[in-house]
Amino acid sequence: MPAMTVSGHRYELDRHGVQAVLEGVLPEPIHEHFVVINGRRWPPKQVLALVTGLDRADFTTHQARRALTRLGFPAARAASSREHRMRAVQAAGPSGSAAGEPDGEPQTLVEALRPFIGLWVAVRGDEVLVAAPSPKDVVAWLAQHGQRAQSMFRVPDSDQAITGAAPQ
Amino acid sequence: MRFPFRALPAASGGELTPRPVVDIALEGLLAAPMECLLDTGALRTRMSAELAPLAGIELDDAPAEEFFVAGLKTAGALARVNLTVTDGTEEFSWDAPVWFCDPWPHPFGLAGLEGFLHHFVVTIRAHDGYLDIEPQP
Numbered sequence: 001m002p003a004m005t006v007s008g009h010r011y012e013l014d015r016h017g018v019q020a021v022l023e024g025v026l027p028e029p030i031h032e033h034f035v036v037i038n039g040r041r042w043p044p045k046q047v048l049a050l051v052t053g054l055d056r057a058d059f060t061t062h063q064a065r066r067a068l069t070r071l072g073f074p075a076a077r078a079a080s081s082r083e084h085r086m087r088a089v090q091a092a093g094p095s096g097s098a099a100g101e102p103d104g105e106p107q108t109l110v111e112a113l114r115p116f117i118g119l120w121v122a123v124r125g126d127e128v129l130v131a132a133p134s135p136k137d138v139v140a141w142l143a144q145h146g147q148r149a150q151s152m153f154r155v156p157d158s159d160q161a162i163t164g165a166a167p168q
Numbered sequence: 169m170r171f172p173f174r175a176l177p178a179a180s181g182g183e184l185t186p187r188p189v190v191d192i193a194l195e196g197l198l199a200a201p202m203e204c205l206l207d208t209g210a211l212r213t214r215m216s217a218e219l220a221p222l223a224g225i226e227l228d229d230a231p232a233e234e235f236f237v238a239g240l241k242t243a244g245a246l247a248r249v250n251l252t253v254t255d256g257t258e259e260f261s262w263d264a265p266v267w268f269c270d271p272w273p274h275p276f277g278l279a280g281l282e283g284f285l286h287h288f289v290v291t292i293r294a295h296d297g298y299l300d301i302e303p304q305p
Contacts (some may be wrong), residue, residue, distance in 0.1 A: 055200055114177040135200070139222045142199045150256075151191040153203035154275035157179050 004067050006048065007058040013051060013092070015071050021051050026130055026137070033061050035073045039115030040131070044068055044075065064095050118157035122149035131155075169255040173297045174203070181251050188292055188299045190279055194266075195250035196223035204277035206290070206299065213283025214244060217270035225249060227268055237273060244269040251283070253301070260303040 001014045019038055027042045034041040044064035049056045069075045108124040117132040120138045123129060129149055130141045141157055173186035193203035194215075200222075202215055216235070220227050230245040244267035252261040266282040279285070289302040 019215075108175070110175050110177050110183045116225045117177060117179050119226070135218050138224060139197065139200050148199045149201065151174075152200040156176060156184070156275045159178055159180060159184065 002070055004070065006052055006063060006067060007052065007054055009052065013054055013067070013071060015073070018047065018051050018068070018071060018073070022047065025050065026132060026141055029129065029147055030078045030079070033075065035065065035066055035068045035075045037068075037073050041078075041128075113155050117155045120152065120154045122152045124150045127148075145150055152163070169253065169258055169260070169302075170298055170300050171255065173242060173294070173299070186297055187293070188288040189276065190253055190284070190299075190301065192277065192279065192284070193252040193254075194223040194225065195252075196225065198252060201252075201254075202277045203275075204284070205274070206284075206292070207280050208285065210278050210280030211265065211282060212244070212267045213278065213280045214267045214269050214272075215277035216272035216274075217245065217268040218272070220245075220247065220268045223249070225268070230268075233267075234251045237269070237278075240271065240273045242269045242271050242273075262303075 001012045003010060003012045005011075019035060022037060022042070027040055028046050030041050030043060035044050035046055035047060036042075036105055037047065043061075043065075045056045045059070048054070048067055049065035065075050107126070109123065111127060112125075112128050113121065116128065119131040120134060120135050121128050121131045122138050122142055124147075129147055130138055130139065132138050136154060138149075141147075142149060171188070171190050174189045175186040176184045178184045188206040189203050190206060192204045193201035193233050197219065202219060204213070204215070217227070225247050227245040227247060230247055232243055232245045234241060234243050236242070246265055246267055248263060249266050250261055252259060254260075264287065266283055280286070287304055289304060291300040291302075293299065
């Protein structure tokens with residue numbers, strides 16, 4: 001179990017412990033940096049504050065990011081809103097979706113949505129703002145964080161759900 | 169206003185064929201426009217009844233009807249609401265009848281003749297993967 005010092009306090013953290021702490025928590029909005037845990041993007045400071053109990057003012061984003069990447073979680077920087085819009089325009093072809101840059105690799109909205117099959121999501125451009133079990137949870141999250149989505153929907157959990165075929 | 173067709177992941181792997189959708193915001197719920205499938209064969213515009221209370225829309229005394237959608241018997245309650253679409257640059261709002269349905273089998277709403285298509289000139293360019301809508305005052 002890796003030991004690390006954050007803001008003068010020594011912690012022993014492991015991947016499973018971090019993943020367990022995040023169960024049932026919704027990620028806050030991504031402003032620039034994020035880490036990927038349990039298939040979701042998280043602000044590094046939110047994660048480190050949750051697992052250590054420290055106040056977020058006690059450490060920087062870069063310290064949080066470094067601590068979490070040491071545990072093996074991938075980290076990246078989100079594309080700006082302007083970059084999202086430009087990609088959306090460029091990608092308005094037969095494939096329909098736009099590219100993003102998680103982990104330095106281009107990512108379509110389809111791939112960004114894949115971890116959230118069966119959940120309600122709010123998206124903006126090719127970015128998933130939030131994923132939750134109900135539209136009520138999604139709307140509450142948007143209100144809490146002052147965010148405005150481009151679209152809200154449930155990611156279909158069966159191909160029939162979107163084709164209009166009768167449920168079995 | 170132009171809306172690219174939207175692709176979604178298929179639960180069985182790969183991706184579903186991109187569909188013509190428009191994101192329609194209910195009054196009181198402007199922060200979360202609902203994805204609606206453009207349905208040229210539908211008379212009504214329908215959404216999940218879960219959305220009505222989130223938008224502050226009262227359905228207790230609303231006219232209701234029962235019908236089948238995707239093989240599922242459901243009940244819809246009618247409300248006349250203000251709707252808004254935007255492409256990020258332009259914005260258009262109009263009043264329209266919307267049926268809020270419970271249960272609702274689809275992961276999206278359905279934008280039909282009443283409520284949506286009657287208010288726009290719609291050009292679907294499926295080959296190119298987008299649709300254009302031009303508001304009609």
